[in-house]
Amino acid sequence: MTNLQAKQASKSGAMPGGAHASVTGDVDSNFSDLHPAYSTLQAMAESNRCLYCYDAPCVTACPTSIDIPSFIRKISTGNPDGAAKTILSANIMGGTCARACPTEVLCEQACVRNVSEDVAVEIGSLQRFAVDHLMARDELPHPFKRAAATGKQIAVVGAGPAGLSCAHRAAMLGHDVTVFEAKAKPGGLNEYGLAAYKMTHDFAQREVEFLLGIGGIRIEYGKALGRDITLGALRDGYDAVFVGVGLGSSNNLGLPGEAFDGVDDAISFIEQLRQTEPKSDMPVGHNVIVIGGGNTAIDAAVQAKRLGADEVTLVYRRGAEHMSATEFEQELAKINGVIVRYWAKPVAIKANGKLIGMEFEKTELRDGKLVGTGETFDIRADQILKAIGQKIKTDDLAGMEISGGKIVVDDKYQTTAPGIFAGGDCIKSGEDLTVQSVEDGKQAAIAIDAFLKSA
Amino acid sequence: MADLSCKIAGIDSLNPFWLASAPPTDKKYNVVRAFEAGWGGVVWKTLGIDPPVVNVSSRYGAHHDQNRRLLGINNIELISDRPLATNLQEIRECRVEYPDHVIIGSMMAPIEERAWKDLAQQIAESGVHGIELNLGCPHGMCERGMGSAIGQVPEMVEQVTRWVKDAVDIPVFTKLTPNITNILWSAEAALKGGADAVSLINTVNSIISVDLDSMVPEPVVDGKGTHGGYCGSAVKPIALNMVAEIARTPETRDLQISGIGGITTWKDAVEFMALGSNAVQVCTAAMIYGFRVVDDLIDGMSQWMDDKGYTSVEQFTRAAVPQVANWNELNMNYDTKAVINPDNCIECGRCHIACEDTSHQAIAMNVKEDGHREFVVIDEECVGCNLCYHICPVPDCITMEPVPTDKPYMTWPEHPLNTMEQAAE
Numbered sequence: 001m002t003n004l005q006a007k008q009a010s011k012s013g014a015m016p017g018g019a020h021a022s023v024t025g026d027v028d029s030n031f032s033d034l035h036p037a038y039s040t041l042q043a044m045a046e047s048n049r050c051l052y053c054y055d056a057p058c059v060t061a062c063p064t065s066i067d068i069p070s071f072i073r074k075i076s077t078g079n080p081d082g083a084a085k086t087i088l089s090a091n092i093m094g095g096t097c098a099r100a101c102p103t104e105v106l107c108e109q110a111c112v113r114n115v116s117e118d119v120a121v122e123i124g125s126l127q128r129f130a131v132d133h134l135m136a137r138d139e140l141p142h143p144f145k146r147a148a149a150t151g152k153q154i155a156v157v158g159a160g161p162a163g164l165s166c167a168h169r170a171a172m173l174g175h176d177v178t179v180f181e182a183k184a185k186p187g188g189l190n191e192y193g194l195a196a197y198k199m200t201h202d203f204a205q206r207e208v209e210f211l212l213g214i215g216g217i218r219i220e221y222g223k224a225l226g227r228d229i230t231l232g233a234l235r236d237g238y239d240a241v242f243v244g245v246g247l248g249s250s251n252n253l254g255l256p257g258e259a260f261d262g263v264d265d266a267i268s269f270i271e272q273l274r275q276t277e278p279k280s281d282m283p284v285g286h287n288v289i290v291i292g293g294g295n296t297a298i299d300a301a302v303q304a305k306r307l308g309a310d311e312v313t314l315v316y317r318r319g320a321e322h323m324s325a326t327e328f329e330q331e332l333a334k335i336n337g338v339i340v341r342y343w344a345k346p347v348a349i350k351a352n353g354k355l356i357g358m359e360f361e362k363t364e365l366r367d368g369k370l371v372g373t374g375e376t377f378d379i380r381a382d383q384i385l386k387a388i389g390q391k392i393k394t395d396d397l398a399g400m401e402i403s404g405g406k407i408v409v410d411d412k413y414q415t416t417a418p419g420i421f422a423g424g425d426c427i428k429s430g431e432d433l434t435v436q437s438v439e440d441g442k443q444a445a446i447a448i449d450a451f452l453k454s455a
Numbered sequence: 456m457a458d459l460s461c462k463i464a465g466i467d468s469l470n471p472f473w474l475a476s477a478p479p480t481d482k483k484y485n486v487v488r489a490f491e492a493g494w495g496g497v498v499w500k501t502l503g504i505d506p507p508v509v510n511v512s513s514r515y516g517a518h519h520d521q522n523r524r525l526l527g528i529n530n531i532e533l534i535s536d537r538p539l540a541t542n543l544q545e546i547r548e549c550r551v552e553y554p555d556h557v558i559i560g561s562m563m564a565p566i567e568e569r570a571w572k573d574l575a576q577q578i579a580e581s582g583v584h585g586i587e588l589n590l591g592c593p594h595g596m597c598e599r600g601m602g603s604a605i606g607q608v609p610e611m612v613e614q615v616t617r618w619v620k621d622a623v624d625i626p627v628f629t630k631l632t633p634n635i636t637n638i639l640w641s642a643e644a645a646l647k648g649g650a651d652a653v654s655l656i657n658t659v660n661s662i663i664s665v666d667l668d669s670m671v672p673e674p675v676v677d678g679k680g681t682h683g684g685y686c687g688s689a690v691k692p693i694a695l696n697m698v699a700e701i702a703r704t705p706e707t708r709d710l711q712i713s714g715i716g717g718i719t720t721w722k723d724a725v726e727f728m729a730l731g732s733n734a735v736q737v738c739t740a741a742m743i744y745g746f747r748v749v750d751d752l753i754d755g756m757s758q759w760m761d762d763k764g765y766t767s768v769e770q771f772t773r774a775a776v777p778q779v780a781n782w783n784e785l786n787m788n789y790d791t792k793a794v795i796n797p798d799n800c801i802e803c804g805r806c807h808i809a810c811e812d813t814s815h816q817a818i819a820m821n822v823k824e825d826g827h828r829e830f831v832v833i834d835e836e837c838v839g840c841n842l843c844y845h846i847c848p849v850p851d852c853i854t855m856e857p858v859p860t861d862k863p864y865m866t867w868p869e870h871p872l873n874t875m876e877q878a879a880e
Contacts, residue, residue, distance in 0.1 A: 044521070044522065044523065045522065047521075048521055048522040051801075051803045051805065051848050052805070053802075053803040053804050053805065054803070054804030054805060054807060054808035055804050055808075055820070055828075056803075056804070057802060057828075076521045076522075077521060112801040112802055112803045113801075115801040115802070116801045116848070116849060
């Protein structure tokens with residue numbers, strides 16, 4: 001989203017593409033699609049804005065290198081299912097990415113229409129139109145065929161975007177895949193971690209079902225690494241292993257009282273909300289503080305507001321320009337009535353039998369270092385949500401090198417343990433985004449295939 | 456505001472914009488609305504001998520672009536399906552109520568002298584300013600020996616024109632079909648027959664599309680389709696050429712021309728007039744957008760005339776005709792090169808791929824240090840073909856710059872590489 005669009009959106013209270021942004025009194029309607037699906041007419045109009053660039057900048061900007069001009073052209077010629085196949089051949093989770101990608105910093109940021117008109121083609125909405133069109137046609141066979149069976153067995157740890165993407169591509173290449181998932185449902189952050197208004201209904205589950213249509217993939221639920229399975233045993237039992245476990249635990253503030261009732265991880269809050277139906281059954285505080293400056297912080301703050309919290313304050317220790325949340329997300333928070341306080345860090349959790357608030361110290365940059373100014377202020381709260389990052393659970397990853405809190409992999413996604421590959425948020429590839437995880441999984445599967453062929 | 460009044464075939468018109476003989480001019484109700492909207496005149500929908508024809512359902516096919524904009528319509532509707540007396544009565548009423556607006560009566564009949572003369576006289580008596588002979592309709596009527604069945608035979612064009620000229624003392628417009636080998640043959644025939652003007656083009660014979668579910672050409676009439684008449688902006692280039700040919704050929708250039716064929720904007724109208732039309736007729740644009748499009752036709756032409764310093768339409772009528780040449784008269788020593796303005800370039804790459812795949816490999820795509828791309832014309836390879844200029848989505852990003860030369864004007868007949876030179880002489 002460009003500055004211009006953001007400005008227009010904040011003025012009108014409506015987001016581009018018909019997305020509704022403001023909070024209403026009806027909690028359940030607050031969790032309908034942030035960007036409603038395109039009608040055929042909208043898709044036709046928007047697809048015709050695409051200039052069908054050659055060697056297009058948007059493709060380069062997409063971590064999965066979807067051939068965006070080609071799929072948009074197919075929409076414009078009345079071939080949405082062909083468009084969907086173009087998308088899915090590069091990104092089997094194109095449906096989720098269409099909904100959840102921060103397109104404003106990826107493909108749409110690179111759109112040449114920004115140069116000429118300051119308004120990018122809405123690639124995400126077009127992608128959703130195409131993929132949804134194909135997925136709605138249950139009568140069609142799965143769009144991809146498997147190569148001749150190789151007889152090789154691959155174990156995948158984690159049924160999130162990286163693991164499932166790897167599993168799908170490996171199955172396509174003729175391998176048989178067993179996926180081990182700790183939770184009761186597949187999808188990983190697609191199912192548990194994305195904001196409810198970005199992933200409405202049961203799309204994450206439908207997408208997994210669609211993906212499994214390739215055949216050759218079996219998922220075992222309730223199988224957690226370290227508890228039920230070990231990497232050593234998997235390596236012994238399978239021809240190759242892929243680790244897509246994501247990031248396990250949330251970072252703590254390191255303040256007394258963190259275990260106090262009402263102090264939660266934003267991740268847990270979002271997960272609980274995603275699993276609650278109707279959304280109006282989800283409890284929320286009257287006064288909520290969210291700590292952090294990333295998209296997770298925004299997701300938590302906006303959703304708390306939409307659940308009916310009287311006051312939601314997002315506190316970030318640096319300035320708006322330092323936030324990892326995109327401009328669109330920051331704008332979304334403001335439109336939804338989230339109070340954003342910059343340049344302040346939490347110094348104490350305040351309780352009086354029950355949680356009553358938080359004390360903050362103002363901060364500033366001094367010689368490039370973030371320091372407290374000594375000046376403090378209080379914000380009352382009966383709920384505090386922490387969104388200050390997650391870290392990998394290293395206990396179960398013995399035998400491979402970890403650096404900077406991420407699994408170390410080579411350019412073929414292989415860890416320092418031979419035959420064990422990794423991808424997604426648990427490695428350092430690009431941003432911690434669904435789309436990057438899908439790319440990691442896909443590329444790792446291709447690397448595993450080469451590894452197995454050379455073995 | 457410039458004066459748009461004009462004169463064609465001796466008829467004064469408030470402006471050069473008439474509605475062509477077609478569904479929009481079928482009855483008084485439409486014509487009144489058209490006059491109120493600002494049209495200078497109408498050519499009434501073609502009248503035939505009673506009993507009236509019967510039309511089918513449906514009647515139009517469409518050529519859309521991908522954004523569902525209509526580039527052209529194909530039409531299988533026949534001539535007026537209302538009784539002659541009804542039409543003539545309504546013409547009389549319109550003439551009384553709108554005395555300053557032009558009404559031309561369009562007509563067709565089988566190739567019989569009496570039929571043409573009787574009908575022409577009846578129409579003339581209704582008070583029309585002139586009569587237009589529909590010798591172009593390429594669907595339905597031609598199967599009955601009328602319309603293009605007559606227009607495709609120059610001797611019949613001449614004969615019919617003469618019959619009507621002999622029968623009435625008002626101007627006669629002979630309307631020509633483009634569905635012929637050489638428009639000059641029928642134009643000359645019309646001139647010989649005494650036509651005061653020719654109107655062209657009528658619609659182009661066409662099948663516009665096929666319904667891929669039923670495998671029937673569109674428009675579908677109960678499981679079958681037929682060829683129809685193609686019109687709209689897509690046919691404009693065909694019409695412009697035919698108008699220009701008549702205007703620049705010594706044998707036909709004295710004919711007055713009522714230009715027709717896809718005129719949608721004021722620019723289209725100016726182009727038709729610059730190439731030889733004394734006035735123009737419009738149909739499809741009105742069918743797509745309503746009669747209100749005349750507002751832009753009038754306003755746009757008038758603004759343009761003010762900007763150019765023209766005070767009457769005659770001053771630019773036929774202004775482009777002297778510059779229409781045969782290919783053999785073009786200067787072989789003239790050369791242009793594409794120039795890409797990097798400040799306007801949005802890096803879409805379309806010029807590069809078009810030139811690389813389909814032309815002369817004359818646009819290099821370089822990736823700069825900052826990751827941005829630049830597109831650079833390789834002058835040695837560029838033949839000045841214009842493809843990149845037309846493809847570029849940004850106006851004025853690519854320009855075609857003439858290469859300075861001291862070489863003389865040299866045509867192909869004079870060219871040293873022309874081995875046919877002697878044979879041609």
